[in-house]
Structure formats: structure tokens, C-alpha cells
Amino acid sequence: MAQAERTQAAAQEAPNELLTGDAYLESLRDGREVYLYGERVADVVDHPAFKQAARSTAHLYDALHDPKTADTMTTVDPHTGNRVHRFFTPARSAEDLMKAREAIDLWARMSYGFMNRTPDYKASFMAGLAVTHDFYEPFGDSARGWYERYAKQGLSISHAIVNPPVDRNKAAHDVRDVYVRVVEERDGGIVVDGAKLMATASALTHAAFVGQIHLANLEKGKAEDLALAFIAPMNTPGMKVVCRPSYEMKANSPYDNPLSSRFDENDSVLIFDKAFIPWENVLIYRDTEKVHEYFPRSGLLSRGFFQGAIRMAVKLEFMAGILDKGTRLNGTHSFRGVQAGLGELLAWRHVTEAVTTAMAADPEPGPEGTVLPKMAYAAGYRALAPLSWERTHRFFEEHLAAALIMTPASGADMLNGELRPLLDRFYRGSAGSSEERVRLFKLAWDALGTEFGGRHELYELNYAGGPDQVRLDTLAWSRAAGLLDDYGDLVDRCMADYDLNGWTRGRWSE
Incomplete structure (x- = not known):
């Protein structure tokens, strides 16, 4: 048997634990605390505020198994040997990235580009755990374990990394009554309290990644209790999902509201009311340097x-x-x-x-x-x-x-x-x-x-x-990468062609 045939045969035999659309919908019935219009939502799968958005996501999972799209969507993960979404595992070549682009594009077309936080969104971070788990030591096993579980099943994970817009004129450690912080350490994990946003689509995800945005500027020696990154399953006791108004619920009909009636990714605030986070879900703990580094390292x-x-x-x-x-x-x-x-x-x-x-x-x-x-x-x-x-x-x-x-x-x-x-x-x-x-x-x-x-x-x-910060980050990154030095060298080269007496080199001086 030729190598190409052996590779194809191995790929076809690879274990496939990826969720189907039906399995995804059933997985959301896990006792999570989602609140909307003053009431706790008993079942997000069938609630009129989330029903069609949940089914739009279920369609994505079905595409992982549809014979017409499965080859475009999936590949074999070299880390686990399982069949996974192409973007849920790190790329090892430009070809891998191009194929991942096809998979991302296929999912995007299923919502006409209007579902922004589909399960592949957080793959941008989670896939990196496969090859950066050492960075998270002493929680490297947590990183590796979450990667394997995430990639095998194709889990949907939201993220909340922004502190609520409260007292932003103060240092983070002076707003401990609002920002997520550790309030107790136990043998099996930590207890956290506080709020994070914006957990887009979190009511319909399996877990939330909670961390700090790289601009948080947590001060060493003062903000260790805020220097955290962890993954919280949506049914974590003490975690409440407080949703904004539902556009799906307000939609009149598919004819009148063909987008909002099925693609509304409800944004929410995550409130941790003394919620317990086991060590196996912790990635960064009381480390002000590391919590600022994971953005570029991941x-x-x-x-x-x-x-x-x-x-x-x-x-x-x-x-x-x-x-x-x-x-x-x-x-x-x-x-x-x-x-x-x-x-x-x-x-x-x-x-x-x-x-x-x-x-x-x-x-x-x-x-x-x-x-x-x-x-x-x-x-x-x-x-x-x-x-x-x-x-x-x-x-x-x-x-x-x-x-x-x-x-x-x-x-x-x-x-x-x-x-x-x-x-x-x-x-x-x-x-x-x-x-x-x-x-x-x-x-x-x-x-x-x-x-x-x-x-x-x-x-x-x-x-x-923020628009200004985006431009400042582009400048800072370009300067750190030495690009502006290179661009300045090009200017110097131009000015070296002439002086007060005329051309100094090249055919211009002849």
C-alpha cells in the first residue's frame, strides 16, 4: 500500500469523538445559571431567547460529520490521534493554515458571517495549549488536559477577559470589590469572586476562559490575587451568566428578522459569587508577570x-x-x-x-x-x-x-x-x-x-x-519587531544618495 493510501486509511480509522449537533444541544442541559429578564432560564436549548441560536450552532457541529463537508472541516490531531476540527489543533505548515482557513470559511458561511464567536473562535487560544503547556507550569497538566478534551470533542468555549467598566481611573488592585480575584485557597482549588465581561454567546457554550486582558497592568506585590487565568465549565456552582436583552426573543418572524431570529450571540457578564475552581481548571495563579505574557505567548x-x-x-x-x-x-x-x-x-x-x-x-x-x-x-x-x-x-x-x-x-x-x-x-x-x-x-x-x-x-x-489602542499596539509591535528600524534604514539609504553638493553615488552622479 502506498504511503498516501496508508495515511488516508489511518485518517479514516481515527477515533471521532467530535460532538454532533444533537449531542451539542443535549450538552447544554447541565444546570447552568443563566439569567434573563429577572428569571433563571430553565433550559437554554428550548428557551425563545436562545433556541434558534443554539440550533444555528448545532448546524456547525453537524458539518463536522456530514460526508460532504467532513474532509474540509476535520483532520487527525498528531497529539491525540483523534479526528478534530482543522483549526482546533496547531498548524505545522502554511498548507495546514490554508486548510484551516477553508474550515473556518465554511462555518462562517453558515451564518453569513454574522456569528462571530463560533466554537472555532476560541481555538485561536485553546489549540496553542498543546504546544505551550510548559509555559503554564505548575499548571501544565491543566493546560494539556483542557486542550485534549477541547480538541477531541470540539467544545465551544467563550472568553471573558475584560474587567467591568467601573473605576477604571484606579489601579486594578483598588477595585477588588468588582474585579475577579481569589478569595480563598483550598486543597482542591481556589475560590474566586467578582465579575468579567463580555462573555459573548456564553449561555450556549460549554465553558468560559477567564483571564486578564494584557492591558490590565497588575502591579507585582499588590495585585497577585487578581493575576488569574482559568477555565470554568458553564455549570460551575456560584457562576452566574447575566444576559443582555435577547434580540432573538424580540424577532417578529424569519421573514421580518432573518438574522436576529437565529444568529443572536447573546453577550453577558459572568458573575463569580464565591465560585470554586478546581486546580485542574487553573492555568495561571497569582503570577502578575505570566498573566501579562500569555497573550503573545499563546x-x-x-x-x-x-x-x-x-x-x-x-x-x-x-x-x-x-x-x-x-x-x-x-x-x-x-x-x-x-x-x-x-x-x-x-x-x-x-x-x-x-x-x-x-x-x-x-x-x-x-x-x-x-x-x-x-x-x-x-x-x-x-x-x-x-x-x-x-x-x-x-x-x-x-x-x-x-x-x-x-x-x-x-x-x-x-x-x-x-x-x-x-x-x-x-x-x-x-x-x-x-x-x-x-x-x-x-x-x-x-x-x-x-x-x-x-x-x-x-x-x-x-x-x-479600543480604536486608539489597536493603533498603538500596531505601533508598539512594529517597533519591537524592528520594522521601524528597517523602514528608517530605507530612508537613510535614500538620503545617502545626495548631499548639498548633489548626487553622491550611483548613475545619478555620473
């Missing part, structure tokens, strides 16, 4: 922006399709300004996709023979991505304008026998029926103008951090 930054850029390219592609169809239905698609706006939106989409190609095809070395998406390209995407969504809003508001809101209140109006002939006359499109026109513009409004759309605008602006 691969989270470049891998996270790789996943985010792939999703954003799909989202921009989807919006370009809506804008094109909308202007055709309005009969304005041939107007010069409209064409220019659509052209720029397409340019943002193409550039975003090109960045993901460059990040994968031109990677940089990672730990233990792995590779990471190139950080320079990731930093560029991180700084420019919010502009692409801001411009998208502008194009729709300029070129579709009142058409975005010139729709009947609901699909029920379209079903009214007396009203329908009038709607067919006055709501028709230049290139389609009234039903088609109304359906498209309700889709556009759900993407941009509803509460769901407003949340996405806020999310994309702050996805990678």
Missing part, C-alpha cells in the same frame, strides 16, 4: 485575527451581495455614485480575504515546530477592519437610504388579502416583485438598523480593542 493574537478576518471577508461578501441586489431593485444600480460605493465595498472584501491568504501562506515560526499566521498582517487587519464595517454602513445609508425602512411592518401585511394587491403595486421592485423587494430590505435592515444590527456595529468597532 498564539491568541495572530490566530484570533486570522479567524476574525476570514469571518469578516464572508460578512463583507454577503453585504456586497445585498447592496447590489438592493440597488437593482431600486433601479439605481447604474448610477455612478452607487457603482463607486459598491466597488469600494468589494475592494474591502477582496483586501480582507487577501490578508487571510497572506497570513496563511507567509506564516511565522511558532513553538515546537508549529507555525502561526503572520503577526504583521494580523496587526494590519486589526487596525483597518473596523473601517470596513463603518464604510459598509455608509454605503447602505447613502445608496439605499429610505428604501431600508420603506417596508410594511411585518410579513403579515403581505398575507393580508385586501392589502396585498396595493403592496404589489406600490412596493414592487424595478427588477422583482414586492415580496422579493420587502424581503431583501428587511434582511438589510436586520443587518444594519435593528438592535441586532446596532450591536454588530458596536462589536466590529471594538472587536480587537
Whole structure:
């Protein structure tokens, strides 16, 4: 048997413990404390605030097993021998990253780019535990154990690394009544108290990663009780998930709210009310230096922006399709300004996709023979991505304008026998029926103008951090990597070509 055939046969025989869609839904019935509108949610799987979002995620898990998509989505993990999602294990070549991009893209297309915290999002961090577990000593076994469990099952893990926006003018150790800190150490683990945000989609995940953002600036000798990183299963006693309003629950119908009715990733605050965290779930404990280092050491930054850029390219592609169809239905698609706006939106989409190609095809070395998406390209995407969504809003508001809101209140109006002939006359499109026109513009409004759309605008602006900080981080990273020195050398080379007396070298001086 040829080597390629043996490899393929081994891959087909690899153990497959990845969750199916049904298994994922059942796994959410674990006694977690989720609160919404003053009540504890008894069952997130069937609650009207979470039901369709849960099923949207279940579709992702089904794709891991569907014969049509399984090969694109999965590979064999060299660390465990199990079949895993391609992005849930570290990449060892540019080819691995390119294949991981295909898997991320396939999942992103299943929500048209509008589910941001799908299970592969936290793979940007969790996969790194396989090759960086030594960094977390004396909790290296915790890191390794969580990686193996996570990758084998394809678990969904949210994260909460931001301190609540309370007393931010004070040092973190002066806000101990709010920020997550350890309040007791026991033989079997630690007891923590405090709050963290924003745990996007946490009501529908299996666990939450809780850590510190790298800007927390915890002072050595003063903030050790806050210098923590751990993973908390969602049914951890004492952990409460406090949700924002549910856009899914407010959705009128699939016709009226085709996005918010099924893709609402409810953001929440995690409150730890003297919650017990076993040692096997702890990664960093009372170490102010290490808690500031795990961001760059983990691969989270470049891998996270790789996943985010792939999703954003799909989202921009989807919006370009809506804008094109909308202007055709309005009969304005041939107007010069409209064409220019659509052209720029397409340019943002193409550039975003090109960045993901460059990040994968031109990677940089990672730990233990792995590779990471190139950080320079990731930093560029991180700084420019919010502009692409801001411009998208502008194009729709300029070129579709009142058409975005010139729709009947609901699909029920379209079903009214007396009203329908009038709607067919006055709501028709230049290139389609009234039903088609109304359906498209309700889709556009759900993407941009509803509460769901407003949340996405806020999310994309702050996805990678505050706008100023994103740019400052790009500068700091480029300076630390020596790039500005290289760029300055290029300037010096240019100025060495001439002086007050004229050209000093090259053919110019002849």
C-alpha cells in the first residue's frame, strides 16, 4: 500500500469523538445559571431567547460529520490521534493554515458571517495549549488536559477577559470589590469572586476562559490575587451568566428578522459569587508577570485575527451581495455614485480575504515546530477592519437610504388579502416583485438598523480593542519587531544618495 493510501486509511480509522449537533444541544442541559429578564432560564436549548441560536450552532457541529463537508472541516490531531476540527489543533505548515482557513470559511458561511464567536473562535487560544503547556507550569497538566478534551470533542468555549467598566481611573488592585480575584485557597482549588465581561454567546457554550486582558497592568506585590487565568465549565456552582436583552426573543418572524431570529450571540457578564475552581481548571495563579505574557505567548493574537478576518471577508461578501441586489431593485444600480460605493465595498472584501491568504501562506515560526499566521498582517487587519464595517454602513445609508425602512411592518401585511394587491403595486421592485423587494430590505435592515444590527456595529468597532489602542499596539509591535528600524534604514539609504553638493553615488552622479 502506498504511503498516501496508508495515511488516508489511518485518517479514516481515527477515533471521532467530535460532538454532533444533537449531542451539542443535549450538552447544554447541565444546570447552568443563566439569567434573563429577572428569571433563571430553565433550559437554554428550548428557551425563545436562545433556541434558534443554539440550533444555528448545532448546524456547525453537524458539518463536522456530514460526508460532504467532513474532509474540509476535520483532520487527525498528531497529539491525540483523534479526528478534530482543522483549526482546533496547531498548524505545522502554511498548507495546514490554508486548510484551516477553508474550515473556518465554511462555518462562517453558515451564518453569513454574522456569528462571530463560533466554537472555532476560541481555538485561536485553546489549540496553542498543546504546544505551550510548559509555559503554564505548575499548571501544565491543566493546560494539556483542557486542550485534549477541547480538541477531541470540539467544545465551544467563550472568553471573558475584560474587567467591568467601573473605576477604571484606579489601579486594578483598588477595585477588588468588582474585579475577579481569589478569595480563598483550598486543597482542591481556589475560590474566586467578582465579575468579567463580555462573555459573548456564553449561555450556549460549554465553558468560559477567564483571564486578564494584557492591558490590565497588575502591579507585582499588590495585585497577585487578581493575576488569574482559568477555565470554568458553564455549570460551575456560584457562576452566574447575566444576559443582555435577547434580540432573538424580540424577532417578529424569519421573514421580518432573518438574522436576529437565529444568529443572536447573546453577550453577558459572568458573575463569580464565591465560585470554586478546581486546580485542574487553573492555568495561571497569582503570577502578575505570566498573566501579562500569555497573550503573545499563546498564539491568541495572530490566530484570533486570522479567524476574525476570514469571518469578516464572508460578512463583507454577503453585504456586497445585498447592496447590489438592493440597488437593482431600486433601479439605481447604474448610477455612478452607487457603482463607486459598491466597488469600494468589494475592494474591502477582496483586501480582507487577501490578508487571510497572506497570513496563511507567509506564516511565522511558532513553538515546537508549529507555525502561526503572520503577526504583521494580523496587526494590519486589526487596525483597518473596523473601517470596513463603518464604510459598509455608509454605503447602505447613502445608496439605499429610505428604501431600508420603506417596508410594511411585518410579513403579515403581505398575507393580508385586501392589502396585498396595493403592496404589489406600490412596493414592487424595478427588477422583482414586492415580496422579493420587502424581503431583501428587511434582511438589510436586520443587518444594519435593528438592535441586532446596532450591536454588530458596536462589536466590529471594538472587536480587537479600543480604536486608539489597536493603533498603538500596531505601533508598539512594529517597533519591537524592528520594522521601524528597517523602514528608517530605507530612508537613510535614500538620503545617502545626495548631499548639498548633489548626487553622491550611483548613475545619478555620473
